[in-house]
Amino acid sequence: MKRRAFMLSVGGAAAGMVLLPRMAFAEAGKIDWYTSSDQNILDFWTNVVKPKFEAANAGVTLNLVDGGDSAGVQAIAERAVAAMQTNTDPQADMAEGFDTRLPKGGIEAGLWVDFSKANLSNYSKINPLAFDVPTSLPYRGSQVLLAYDTTKLAAADAPKTWEALVAWIKANPGQFVYNRPDKGGSGGNFVRRAIWEANGKDPSKFTVDNFGAFGAEALPPAWAMLKDLAPSLMDKGAYTSGNTQSIQLLSQGAVTMIPAWSDQALQAISTGVLPETTGLVQLTDLALAGGFTKIGVFSNGVNKDAALKLADFVLSEEIQSAVITELGGFPGVSWDNVSKELREKYADVIPATIPVFPGGEWEKAINDGWYREVAPNVDRAA
Amino acid sequence: MSLTPATDIVGTKKSGRPIGLLLVAAPVLLVAWMIIWPIISAIGRTIWLPDEGGTESFSLETYRFFFTDQYSLNNLSVTLWTTGVCALLLVLICLPIALYLRFAKGRLAAYVQGLAIFPMFVPSIILSYAVIRVLGPNGTVDLLLNSVGLPHIRSPYLTPWGPVIGLVWDNIPLTVLILLSGLGNVSNQSIEAARDVGAGRLALLWHIILPRISNSILVAVSFTVLGIFSAFTLPYVLGPAAPEMMGPFMQRTFRDLNDPTSAITQAVITFCFCIVFGLFYVRSVAKNRTT
Numbered sequence: 001m002k003r004r005a006f007m008l009s010v011g012g013a014a015a016g017m018v019l020l021p022r023m024a025f026a027e028a029g030k031i032d033w034y035t036s037s038d039q040n041i042l043d044f045w046t047n048v049v050k051p052k053f054e055a056a057n058a059g060v061t062l063n064l065v066d067g068g069d070s071a072g073v074q075a076i077a078e079r080a081v082a083a084m085q086t087n088t089d090p091q092a093d094m095a096e097g098f099d100t101r102l103p104k105g106g107i108e109a110g111l112w113v114d115f116s117k118a119n120l121s122n123y124s125k126i127n128p129l130a131f132d133v134p135t136s137l138p139y140r141g142s143q144v145l146l147a148y149d150t151t152k153l154a155a156a157d158a159p160k161t162w163e164a165l166v167a168w169i170k171a172n173p174g175q176f177v178y179n180r181p182d183k184g185g186s187g188g189n190f191v192r193r194a195i196w197e198a199n200g201k202d203p204s205k206f207t208v209d210n211f212g213a214f215g216a217e218a219l220p221p222a223w224a225m226l227k228d229l230a231p232s233l234m235d236k237g238a239y240t241s242g243n244t245q246s247i248q249l250l251s252q253g254a255v256t257m258i259p260a261w262s263d264q265a266l267q268a269i270s271t272g273v274l275p276e277t278t279g280l281v282q283l284t285d286l287a288l289a290g291g292f293t294k295i296g297v298f299s300n301g302v303n304k305d306a307a308l309k310l311a312d313f314v315l316s317e318e319i320q321s322a323v324i325t326e327l328g329g330f331p332g333v334s335w336d337n338v339s340k341e342l343r344e345k346y347a348d349v350i351p352a353t354i355p356v357f358p359g360g361e362w363e364k365a366i367n368d369g370w371y372r373e374v375a376p377n378v379d380r381a382a
Numbered sequence: 383m384s385l386t387p388a389t390d391i392v393g394t395k396k397s398g399r400p401i402g403l404l405l406v407a408a409p410v411l412l413v414a415w416m417i418i419w420p421i422i423s424a425i426g427r428t429i430w431l432p433d434e435g436g437t438e439s440f441s442l443e444t445y446r447f448f449f450t451d452q453y454s455l456n457n458l459s460v461t462l463w464t465t466g467v468c469a470l471l472l473v474l475i476c477l478p479i480a481l482y483l484r485f486a487k488g489r490l491a492a493y494v495q496g497l498a499i500f501p502m503f504v505p506s507i508i509l510s511y512a513v514i515r516v517l518g519p520n521g522t523v524d525l526l527l528n529s530v531g532l533p534h535i536r537s538p539y540l541t542p543w544g545p546v547i548g549l550v551w552d553n554i555p556l557t558v559l560i561l562l563s564g565l566g567n568v569s570n571q572s573i574e575a576a577r578d579v580g581a582g583r584l585a586l587l588w589h590i591i592l593p594r595i596s597n598s599i600l601v602a603v604s605f606t607v608l609g610i611f612s613a614f615t616l617p618y619v620l621g622p623a624a625p626e627m628m629g630p631f632m633q634r635t636f637r638d639l640n641d642p643t644s645a646i647t648q649a650v651i652t653f654c655f656c657i658v659f660g661l662f663y664v665r666s667v668a669k670n671r672t673t
Contacts, residue, residue, distance in 0.1 A: 070637065071633075071637060074637075101640070102637075102640065104640060104642065180623050182634060182638040234519070235519070235536070235537070235540060235541070238539075238540035238541075238622065238623075239540070239622075239623040240540065241618055241619050241621075241623075242619075245514065245619070248511075248514060248518075249518070249519065252515075252518065252519065252520045252521065253520050254518065254519035254520045255519075363638075364638070364639050364640060367634070367638045367639060368639055371453070371623065371624055371626075371634070372453050375622075375623035375624035376453065376456065376624040376625065
């Protein structure tokens with residue numbers, strides 16, 4: 001190569017380097033927060049948590065970032081794992097609505113702060129039902145209930161037990177749809193309610209670590225039950241691919257009843273996505289499962305201490321009460337730890353206990369089992 | 383650095399070569415780094431598995447599982463079915479549009495072209511929800527049919543035809559554009575010459591136009607097939623729960639089942655199917671350059 005050509009290419013490469021984005025570093029005192037949740041949660045953090053926390057902690061600011069979905073936040077978490085290996089700044093301090101079991105090997109590598117050892121002053125207030133792994137801090141809950149069209153089904157006739165629900169679905173073929181259990185909690189917890197039904201309606205039988213011994217016998221009867229239901233569902237066994245799509249089908253009048261998240265259904269009604277004539281009902285023999293949304297704190301984040309302070313702050317009575325009043329959700333702390341007024345006001349509306357289905361191995365087995373046992377084997381052409 | 387007058391790089395043929403190589407080096411290196419290396423690493427991770435003790439050894443276990451597991455095979459076959467049906471429908475729909483645009487003139491043709499290119503600017507997630515609104519149960523089509531007293535149709539939403547409709551619509555612009563560029567090779571003179579000797583419309587299409595654009599059809603088909611085979615959003619939102627297409631299946635295996643090894647195995651198998659169509663494309667490009 002001639003010298004001139006060489007100089008040109010080296011010069012070009014050097015110029016290119018200058019144009020590369022500069023390495024960014026996290027600012028001290030700015031908590032980088034990522035969420036996988038929907039817009040209403042981001043709004044709640046922007047309008048309630050952020051101003052209150054920043055007012056109480058001078059010099060600390062929150063940088064609220066919408067990670068899109070779990071995969072988006074997982075990409076951030078994977079970046080943090082990589083940063084851990086190279087001892088660099090992950091530019092992430094807190095993940096909201098994310099399962100800290102991911103990415104695989106993260107807990108073992110010490111990616112997440114173990115809250116049971118973090119000495120949070122409000123840690124003991126957390127609802128014991130809500131615990132999962134000690135690296136996940138539950139701070140808000142929601143419950144699945146049945147949303148239905150009162151113009152087609154009178155409130156007095158709405159099913160209030162599992163048996164009545166099954167009888168109703170079979171008597172009204174094509175009028176019920178639930179989403180795939182892994183694509184949204186409303187269908188997921190409907191499936192979990194069936195698993196409880198098939199195992200003596202006793203949620204306490206299921207714990208986060210007893211899948212190995214119990215799983216193989218607990219799930220098949222539930223699959224049989226759901227398979228039996230399939231021909232009576234919309235289009236003889238159609239399953240939507242998310243909470244929102246189920247709500248859309250209900251709003252289009254394509255079905256009469258769906259399982260839905262309480263907060264999502266309330267919000268849909270208040271924004272007009274679902275009509276005013278939408279009824280909500282909870283099963284009284286055993287409620288549909290609820291779930292708790294968790295926070296994870298990156299152990300290698302630059303602002304780890306501030307993030308832990310924030311984690312403690314969201315468990316305070318002030319924020320937990322706001323979760324109920326502003327978000328329409330349930331508190332992450334036990335009901336004894338929210339103000340007496342709220343407890344009394346919501347006593348009739350919200351059951352004092354939310355049955356919770358454990359995650360861990362169960363989740364994987366339920367998702368895979370449902371896809372292999374329930375979703376196929378339907379004769380939809382008939 | 384000092385810049386001396388550029389007397390030494392112009393003129394001679396020899397010195398042009400390293401510059402050409404240098405220019406191509408950056409993309410080649412990028413491809414090697416971001417595509418070739420991940421492929422090698424992915425294949426390595428699926429055949430070099432740790433056993434219970436944690437020592438790694440050669441094993442085809444994940445592939446054996448995939449090809450003996452009826453559920454996985456159903457997913458693969460529905461993916462092949464969807465891809466095949468989409469490719470066929472795309473050619474059948476887009477060839478007439480492209481022929482029309484090639485030979486028609488005037489304002490109407492401009493509108494048709496605008497309509498044909500429009501799907502390119504619609505994100506697939508928006509398209510998915512629009513399809514639910516229009517073709518879903520109690521959607522617009524249902525309402526229109528009902529209003530004139532026609533019976534309720536079975537909605538394609540949540541059946542394998544849902545993604546087919548979405549994917550075909552989504553891929554119309556690319557196919558039309560490629561076919562249109564191919565039709566640019568068909569000269570007006572050759573068509574007029576054929577007409578002069580009395581060739582009918584079909585004979586014109588069969589003997590004059592199709593031979594000239596067979597390459598473009600091949601390119602269009604391989605491009606759309608590559609996109610459709612690994613499609614995610616439309617099959618995810620519009621397709622049935624089972625069987626799933628490979629895109630949603632891989633994502634679910636990776637994320638919900640937290641099983642990267644199986645997900646990568648599915649990806650490698652998907653890649654092997656895609657590479658066949660990739661080779662078609664490369665071959666036709668190479669053929670084009672030699673002629």
